Amino acid sequence: MxxxxxxxxxxxxxxxxxxxxxxxxxxxxxxxxxxxxxxxxxxxxxxxxxxxxxxxxxxxxxxxxxxxxxxxxxxxxxxxxxxxxxxxxxxxxxxxxxxxxxxxxxxxxxxxxTVLFAPEDLALVKGDPSNRRRFLDDLLVALRPRHAATRSDYERVLKQRNALLKSARASGKFTEGHQATLDVWNQHMAVAGAQLLRARLDLIDQLQPHIARAYNDLTDGSKLAGAKYKSTIQTALADDGAAEEELSETAQDLYPLSVEQLTEMYLAAFDAQRRKELERGVSLVGPHRDEIELTLGEAPAKGYASHGETWSVALSLRLASYYVFLADDDAAGAAxxxxxxxxxxxxxxxxxxxxxxxxxxxxxxxxxxxxxxxxxxxxxxxxxxxxxxxxxxxx
CATH class of the missing domain: 3.40.50.300 (P-loop containing nucleotide triphosphate hydrolases)
Known part of the structure; x- marks a missing residue:
């Protein structure tokens, strides 16, 4: 095109x-x-x-x-x-x-x-996690435009839940009314978060081989580039002693889980982190705080890659996006x-x-x-x- x-x-x-x-x-x-x-x-x-x-x-x-x-x-x-x-x-x-x-x-x-390469792409590797989350979500929407609604639904629910947590923190006490309202927003956010997380995990799975291929094409191929998705679900549950028993080996690997299973995990994670969230007045668990760790060999690219390697990893992400688009639609004129x-x-x-x-x-x-x-x-x-x-x- x-x-x-x-x-x-x-x-x-x-x-x-x-x-x-x-x-x-x-x-x-x-x-x-x-x-x-x-x-x-x-x-x-x-x-x-x-x-x-x-x-x-x-x-x-x-x-x-x-x-x-x-x-x-x-x-x-x-x-x-x-x-x-x-x-x-x-x-x-x-x-x-x-x-x-x-x-x-x-x-x-x-x-x-479109796939756009720019000097700002260095932030995909060197910047904070929000840059990598945005990269993933923008690609997700470009591939499947319906996920624009998935993304906006989650952001809307997150805003409402954060407003409630902030209000409860400001009042100095957590009332039954706060609890009832929080239960409602927990359910909404668990569903919306699970849908967004499931879509992100599927996309990371698609990107993985293309990131490795692109980095190999751009360099001498001596190192393997990749990406790992790190969800706050796992850290939230692992931080809570009582909830840790709920983490089976299957649950620790989020990739095979359905939206329904991820929803239940989010609800358990919200319960595990309730005290901390009320103390801080902000949502600590959810896709908005997740990380996509870019790797080069065995090490994280951020902090370990040279300047040239950092550029190659950033370019590999964009090239991987291009390859994902080609794999999604290989018809003539669809590139x-x-x-x-x-x-x-x-x-x-x-x-x-x-x-x-x-x-x-x-x-x-x-x-x-x-x-x-x-x-x-x-x-x-x-x-x-x-x-x-x-x-x-x-x-």
């Missing part, structure tokens, strides 16, 4: 930008600060409803404007689909598909897929669009060459670079010069 046409209105630095695109490699070249990343960020946002640079939508709207519009025409085989996203500062975002009536933004998920945002400037010559070789044959590759010479020869293609307020074709 590929983007045929992109139009931006009041998005980031652009009051208006229209650009024709096509299959193969397109490189946006220009000095930093002129808006190269804004262009590919808009494409990534349209595919995923999230930005790789900011967590909120307001910075995406040009200063002084009330809304931003991102429009694109997506080609998949012989089919062309027009997608429009209206990003609002003060109300919910809206989408249009093939110029039909507006729908919820998340109804546009799944029309096309995701690859976006490499200013990533070559961060890599040594060897990693540049290997990454370029691995991605060069996909249907559409969009690259940004401040210096054209940073882009490997394997990604030779159309050059678009980014100038103040717009673009022009050029060498």
């Amino acid at each position: 590929y983007v045929e046409f992109l139009s931006l209105t009041d998005f980031r630095s652009y009051s208006q930008l229209d650009v024709e695109l096509g299959p193969g490699v397109t490189v946006f070249v220009g000095p930093n600060g002129l808006g190269k990343t804004n262009i590919v960020e808009a494409i990534g946002y349209l595919a995923s409803m999230s930005s790789h640079r900011v967590s909120a939508d307001v910075p995406l709207i040009r200063f002084g404007a009330e809304r931003a519009l991102v429009r694109a025409r997506i080609r998949r085989g012989s089919q062309s689909t027009a997608v429009e996203m209206e990003i609002n500062a003060a109300k919910s975002n809206r989408a249009r598909i093939n110029r039909a009536n507006p729908v919820r933004a998340r109804d546009a998920l799944g029309i096309f897929r 995701p669009i690859l976006i490499l945002d200013d990533v070559f400037a961060e890599l040594d010559v060897q990693r540049r060459a290997r990454l370029a070789e691995l991605v060069a044959t996909t249907e559409q590759v969009l690259v940004t670079a401040a210096v054209a010479e940073d882009v490997p020869a394997a990604l030779d293609g159309r050059r678009i010069k980014v100038v103040a307020g717009g673009v022009s074709d050029g060498d």
Whole structure:
């Protein structure tokens, strides 16, 4: 699949930008600060409803404007689909598909897929667990858009449960009313948490061989890269002496467990951690506190990997995402669009060459670079010069 046409209105630095695109490699070249990343960020946002640079939508709207519009025409085989996203500062975002009536933004998920590499990806390895959780959940939603609801349902329940715990802590005593309400939220959160955890475990299982493959392709293959999911269910129950007896060998391995079994484990973990949660006024157990530990050989990548190895692990996660998409849908024209945002400037010559070789044959590759010479020869293609307020074709 590929983007045929992109139009931006009041998005980031652009009051208006229209650009024709096509299959193969397109490189946006220009000095930093002129808006190269804004262009590919808009494409990534349209595919995923999230930005790789900011967590909120307001910075995406040009200063002084009330809304931003991102429009694109997506080609998949012989089919062309027009997608429009209206990003609002003060109300919910809206989408249009093939110029039909507006729908919820998340109804546009799944029309096309992107895999985006960026300097920010180092945080996937070096940053705190929230970066790795977001990576996993974003990929989950891109693969199965219905999980956008799974994710938002869990976040809504978590917010309500945290508000109750905070209120109980502030009152100085835990009443029967608090207990009754907490029991209700425990049940809701156990169900929502189990659904999200089950989906994450399945995705980690899919990613594992692809992470190893991608790291091997990017390096000399002397180390094996992988990922381990660490759930707060296990630590919560293991910390509680009475509850520890409930942990059978089967239960300690969460991968085979059903949503119903995980729900029961969450309820037991909430009971085990009740005192601590009331003391702190916050939920201590759940997918929002889980960790995805990236490994290199026998050691965690975080804190043990060199700078070059860290980059290779981060790139491996993105390449693994690409391979998962290919495995999920191998039809002609279904390959995701690859976006490499200013990533070559961060890599040594060897990693540049290997990454370029691995991605060069996909249907559409969009690259940004401040210096054209940073882009490997394997990604030779159309050059678009980014100038103040717009673009022009050029060498």
